[in-house]
Amino acid sequence: xxxxxxxxxxxxxxxxxxxxxxxxxxxxxxxxxxxxxxxxxxxxxxxxxxxxxxxxxxxxxxxxxxxxxxxxxxxxxxxxxxxxxxxxxxxxxxxxxxxxxxxxxxxxxxxxxxxxxxxxxxxxxxxxxxxxxxxxxxxxxxxxxxxxxxxxxxxxxxxxxxxxxxxxxxxxxxxxxxxxxxxxxxxxxxxxxxxxxxxxxxxxxxxxxxxxxxxxxxxxxxxxxxxxxxxxxxxxxxxxxxxxxxxxxxxxxxxxxxxxxxxxxxxxxxxxxxxxxxxxxxxxxxxxxxxxxxxxxxxxxxxxxx
Ligand SMILES: O=C(O)CCC(=O)C(=O)O
Ligand SMILES: [Fe+2]
Numbered sequence: 001x002x003x004x005x006x007x008x009x010x011x012x013x014x015x016x017x018x019x020x021x022x023x024x025x026x027x028x029x030x031x032x033x034x035x036x037x038x039x040x041x042x043x044x045x046x047x048x049x050x051x052x053x054x055x056x057x058x059x060x061x062x063x064x065x066x067x068x069x070x071x072x073x074x075x076x077x078x079x080x081x082x083x084x085x086x087x088x089x090x091x092x093x094x095x096x097x098x099x100x101x102x103x104x105x106x107x108x109x110x111x112x113x114x115x116x117x118x119x120x121x122x123x124x125x126x127x128x129x130x131x132x133x134x135x136x137x138x139x140x141x142x143x144x145x146x147x148x149x150x151x152x153x154x155x156x157x158x159x160x161x162x163x164x165x166x167x168x169x170x171x172x173x174x175x176x177x178x179x180x181x182x183x184x185x186x187x188x189x190x191x192x193x194x195x196x197x198x199x200x201x202x203x204x205x206x207x208x209x210x211x212x213x214x215x216x217x218x219x220x221x222x223x224x225x226x227x228x229x230x231x232x233x234x235x236x237x238x239x240x241x242x243x244x245x246x247x248x249x250x251x252x253x254x255x256x257x258x259x260x261x262x263x264x265x266x267x268x269x270x271x272x273x274x275x276x277x278x279x280x281x282x283x284x285x286x287x288x289x290x291x292x293x294x295x296x297x298x299x300x301x302x303x304x305x306x
Contacts, residue, residue, distance in 0.1 A: 009190070010033055010190075011029040011032075011033065012038075013025050013029060013037070013038050014039050015039070015108065020115075023113075026109060026116055027117065030203050033218065034202060034203040034215065034216050034217055034218030035182055035192070035203070036201055037199070038198060038199050039198050043102075043104075047101050048098070048173060050093075050094040051094040051098040051140075051235060054094045054095075055142070056231070059231070102237035103129060105171050106129055106168075106169050106171050107126035107130060108126075110129070110169060111126050113207075114126075117211065119252050120252065125210065128240075129169075129239040129240065131242050133243070134241060135167075135240040135242060135243055136238055136239050137167075137240065138235070138236070139235075140234070141232075141233070141234045143222065143233075144225060144231050145225060145230050146226070146229060147159075148226070149226065157223055157224050159222045159223055160221055160222040161221055162220070162278070163221070163279055164205055164217035164281075165205070165217065166273045166282065167204040167206055167238040168204050168206040168207045168239045168240060169207060169238075170201070170236055170237065170238050170239070171199050171236070171239070172199065172201075172237075173198070173234070174194045174233065174235070175194065175233050176196045177225060177231070178192075179224075179234075181222070182218050182219065183219040183220065183221075203215045203217050203218055205283050206240070206266070209283065210248075211250070212249035212253040212254060212259060212260050212261070214253060241266045242266065243265065243267040244267065245266045246265055247261075247263070247264055248261065248264075249261060258289070260287060260288055261287060262286050269286070
């Protein structure tokens with residue numbers, strides 16, 4: 001059964017439930033919220049805790065050392081290359097097993113989505129992120145304990161600004177420190193209570209396009225960590241297709257509808273994303289029928305005539 005997490009309303013979905021019920025629940029959660037929590041995901045606790053421990057160890061290093069771990073753009077040193085110094089062997093191993101586990105969760109969800117949407121080729125979506133050239137990424141974010149917004153230059157309580165994830169699907173996990181918020185369809189920001197043992201699944205922009213906007217990517221942000229004496233560590237697996245893949249509404253989503261988006265490649269989308277600000281809605285650039293600017297009503301012209 002899918003039950004609502006009381007304080008928030010975000011659905012919790014048991015991945016072990018019977019497949020047609022699961023498909024229905026997942027599709028509904030993707031339509032209504034663009035985010036849900038999965039339980040019974042089958043990922044061993046050890047896989048999660050090993051990467052978490054390595055992440056904590058990494059972020060505790062001096063900045064100069066962390067900066068050596070990866071290019072500062074576009075992802076900064078929290079990205080794929082983390083830990084290229086010191087205990088690289090360990091970290092590589094922890095990263096690899098975590099990525100495999102998160103990819104399996106993402107693929108399972110995408111197969112369930114395909115079933116729920118009656119896509120004839122059930123593996124079509126998961127194949128994109130299983131592809132050897134998949135552009136998927138793992139990111140670890142670290143929010144220091146007892147952050148004082150006033151002491152920081154920005155004086156902002158927003159740690160990671162409002163955005164939707166551009167990829168197909170995000171598998172997010174954090175330790176037990178809160179901070180993540182999502183924006184509902186009514187524009188309300190609500191906190192997502194952390195659950196270190198489970199994963200949150202978020203619909204990304206590419207899945208919005210594949211479903212011709214039947215699913216909408218969830219807008220979310222993370223607050224700075226002002227109230228906790230413990231650092232917040234979040235781990236995101238972003239499931240993405242290969243760079244040359246076409247992102248376009250699936251034929252099954254077009255039986256009674258026009259395509260809302262022009263076809264584009266994942267490489268083109270990424271390029272557009274980097275040219276805009278984080279919060280901008282990049283999908284607007286790829287809309288099939290841009291809305292014309294509102295015109296003045298013609299009656300004004302008529303009343304003005306002699
Ligand atoms: O750190 C978090 O909880 C969210 C981060 C996020 O949204 C992202 O990295 O895309
Ligand atoms: Fe995000």
